[in-house]
Amino acid sequence: MSEVRPERIFVAGHRGLVGSAIVRRLSADGRGPILTRSRAELDLTNATAVNAFFEADRPTHVILAAAKVGGIHANNTYPAEFIRDNLAIQTNVIHSAWVHGVQKLVFLGSSCIYPRLAPQPMTEEVLLTGALEPTNEWYAIAKIAGIKMCQAYRRQYGFSAISLMPTNLYGPGDNFSINGSHVLPALIHRFHEAKLHGSPEMVIWGTGTPMREFLHVDDLAAATVHLMDHYDGESIVNVGTGTDVTIAELANLIREVVGYTGTLSFDPSKPDGTPRKLLDVSTALRLGWSASIELREGIESTYRWYKDNAATIRRAD
Secondary structure: OOOOOOOOEEEEOOOOHHHHHHHHHHHHOOOOOEEOOOOOOOOOOOHHHHHHHHHHHOOOEEEEOOOOOOOHHHHHHOHHHHHHHHHHHHHHHHHHHHHOOOOEEEEEOOHHHOOOOOOOOEOHHHOOOOOOOHHHHHHHHHHHHHHHHHHHHHHHHOOOEEEEEEOEEEOOOOEOOOOOOOHHHHHHHHHHHHHHHOOOEEEEEOOOOOEEOEEEHHHHHHHHHHHHHHOOOOOOEEEOOOOOEEHHHHHHHHHHHHOOOOEEEEEOOOOOOOOEEOEOOHHHHHOOOOOOOOHHHHHHHHHHHHHHOOOOOEOOO
16 A cells, blocks of 8 residues: 655646646645745756656645647647647656655646537547547647546556546636737737727637637636545546637627727638537536636636736736
8 A cells, every 4th residue: 555645735837827726726725735846946848857856845646737838829830849848748747746656646638639520518538539620739639648648557557647628718827918828818918908009990810600618717726626636537527617608709708898899800711720619517517516607707807817917917929
């Protein structure tokens, strides 16, 4: 039987959107101590450095929220970095966690792992049943490899690693750049700037018809901690709201929240991405978790955070 040690939780990627929310949640719950390392302190793509960290600090739990992430533009522009860096981070952290006796590892993936034309809503079982969305396949393939690595280490070594698949995320700490971020924070930034400058028109990429599901990052943090404590299986678990909106509906909702009064139009010459991406969250519901933050409420609080942190916000492309 492996040694049971006092809880020490390593949150990899604690400065990012997801990692910072998980740290907030763990702190509010009085968990820990919580171990964190900045990129300058620990390069997760460096296997030797990662192994040395685990050997010295001996975490009992790992939440792997570190990843190179971005929207359609970033995925199309930097495909080599998206697949290389994510594969390296996952491989190093998962392997060192097993080598050094971590009791539980939570791997955070993405709903983009599912086939582009998967039946909606997407159950966990549709993984690897069809072709991926070409605009983010580099990131998706890396995340699929992470899932399979967790499953392989569980099967061969009995390692307690679980994989959670969040839907599209947003919230405080997001990347608000126009070209490097996901659609919701990018729209908040663009509508805010258009309002400030009195721009008469806002043009949105694509047709506006694709449907997307959005989960506030604080809901994901709650799900992550809950499932770390209450789930231990090989199967992946979807984490989302179970509801979606069109990009046009999202844009109009953000326009209302921001207070932009100009014209809204769409550019169909730009890519839409996957037509629809809605998760079946029945597994998470059975395991005792459900989302609690409504989309309008979440956008309102995110926009308040955006304005309050305008001086230090991530907006660089």
